[in-house]
Amino acid sequence: MKIEQMGKAAVPFAVFAARWQEEVLIHKKASTKATIEGHIKNLLMPAFGKLAVGDIDSEPVKAFLNRLVGKLSAKTISNVWTDGAHHVEFRRCLEIRDRRAAR
Numbered sequence: 001m002k003i004e005q006m007g008k009a010a011v012p013f014a015v016f017a018a019r020w021q022e023e024v025l026i027h028k029k030a031s032t033k034a035t036i037e038g039h040i041k042n043l044l045m046p047a048f049g050k051l052a053v054g055d056i057d058s059e060p061v062k063a064f065l066n067r068l069v070g071k072l073s074a075k076t077i078s079n080v081w082t083d084g085a086h087h088v089e090f091r092r093c094l095e096i097r098d099r100r101a102a103r
Contacts, residue, residue: 010052010053010054011052011053011054012049012050012051012052012053013044013045013048013049013050013051013052013053013056014045014049014050016053017040017044017045017049021037021040025037035079036083039079039080039083040083043068043080044080044083044084047060047064048060048064061084065077065080065081068080
């Protein structure tokens with residue numbers, strides 16, 4: 001499944017996360033990379049893996065983060081939120097790049 005064949009909002013989070021790891025995560029130091037890979041595999045993928053990127057808005061994210069309260073430390077929850085936010089920023093950068101290329 002190629003991302004270019006689908007609208008960006010229809011891309012499953014699992015596909016998007018794999019691309020993000022290939023293009024962004026490889027530039028992180030090994031310990032950071034290992035931590036983020038764990039967050040993606042153990043937390044983000046079970047919660048969002050099958051959802052289309054465009055369907056992930058504040059409501060499911062808030063519910064996801066609330067489910068982590070009491071299971072993980074506040075610092076870890078904050079880090080997981082930051083990891084997810086990096087995915088969103090990467091998506092925005094791709095969309096900007098694609099709009100510029102279409103001109």
